[in-house]
Amino acid sequence: MYRDNSLMPKETVRLAALGTLIDRGPTRYADLAAEIRHFTSRIVGPSLDLMGTSLEMLRYEGMIAAIDGEGMEDNALLAVTDDGRNTFGSLMAATVRTPSADPLNKLVITLKLRFLHLLPADQQIDQIESLVARHESELARLADLASHHDTDHGHISAWLHQDMAQMREAIRWFTSLRDGL
Numbered sequence: 001m002y003r004d005n006s007l008m009p010k011e012t013v014r015l016a017a018l019g020t021l022i023d024r025g026p027t028r029y030a031d032l033a034a035e036i037r038h039f040t041s042r043i044v045g046p047s048l049d050l051m052g053t054s055l056e057m058l059r060y061e062g063m064i065a066a067i068d069g070e071g072m073e074d075n076a077l078l079a080v081t082d083d084g085r086n087t088f089g090s091l092m093a094a095t096v097r098t099p100s101a102d103p104l105n106k107l108v109i110t111l112k113l114r115f116l117h118l119l120p121a122d123q124q125i126d127q128i129e130s131l132v133a134r135h136e137s138e139l140a141r142l143a144d145l146a147s148h149h150d151t152d153h154g155h156i157s158a159w160l161h162q163d164m165a166q167m168r169e170a171i172r173w174f175t176s177l178r179d180g181l
Contacts, residue, residue, distance in 0.1 A: 006097040007108050009047070015108075016040060017058060018088040019115035021080040026067055029055060029075050043110050044103040063087055092119060092127065096134055121181055128178040132171055139167040 002008060007015065016036045021027055027035075033055060040047070055078070056071060058064045063084035069076030080088070092112060097105050109131065116124050146160040 002097070004097065005095045007091065007094045007104075009104060011091055011094070012104060012107055012111065013040065014058065014063070014087065015091040015111050015115070017055060018063060018080055018084050018091070019111060019118065021064060021078060022085065022088060022118055023115060026077045026079040029066075029069075029072050029078055032078055033072075040107060043107045047103075058084070088115075089119075089123075092116075092123070096131065124181055125178055128174050128181075132174045132178070135167050135171045135174065139164055139171065142167065 013036060016039060017032060020032060020035055055064065059066065059071060059078075061083075062081055064078050065081050066076035067079050092115065094108070096108050096112075112127055112131070116127060119127065142160055142164045146157060146164065149156045149160065151157075
């Protein structure tokens with residue numbers, strides 16, 4: 001993790017792999033690799049940082065185990081281990097960096113929402129409240145910037161107000177999600 005307790009690209013892929021196995025149960029090596037590649041590339045686009053993480057490394061570190069076969073060479077059936085479940089919990093608890101426009105941050109938020117249901121209710125609420133606080137902080141940052149550029153010529157003010165409207169909508173959505181738990 002980075003110093004601010006946010007996820008690095010390889011940890012984001014770990015979250016995707018562990019969450020998928022916890023959510024779906026044992027999965028064939030090739031199917032898990034294809035799922036992770038498909039999901040991450042649709043959010044971030046092609047990225048060597050994200051494609052460089054190996055499922056073999058997760059096996060070596062004891063986070064996943066082959067329950068039928070050996071690994072990549074025979075398309076083993078993979079399952080998450082207790083260590084993997086613990087790591088999943090730590091990865092889900094990681095903070096999300098600002099600004100939200102960063103593709104990696106968008107992937108982290110998307111993964112958190114994809115696997116949020118796997119956490120106990122109190123941890124789900126904590127994660128949602130963290131996302132609300134993060135969006136509120138970003139809204140304040142954008143509002144400060146907009147206040148300095150409201151009289152500028154050009155389109156900066158309209159663009160910033162459009163971004164702020166999206167932040168407000170995200171805050172409303174997350175608050176509604178939290179209140180529904």
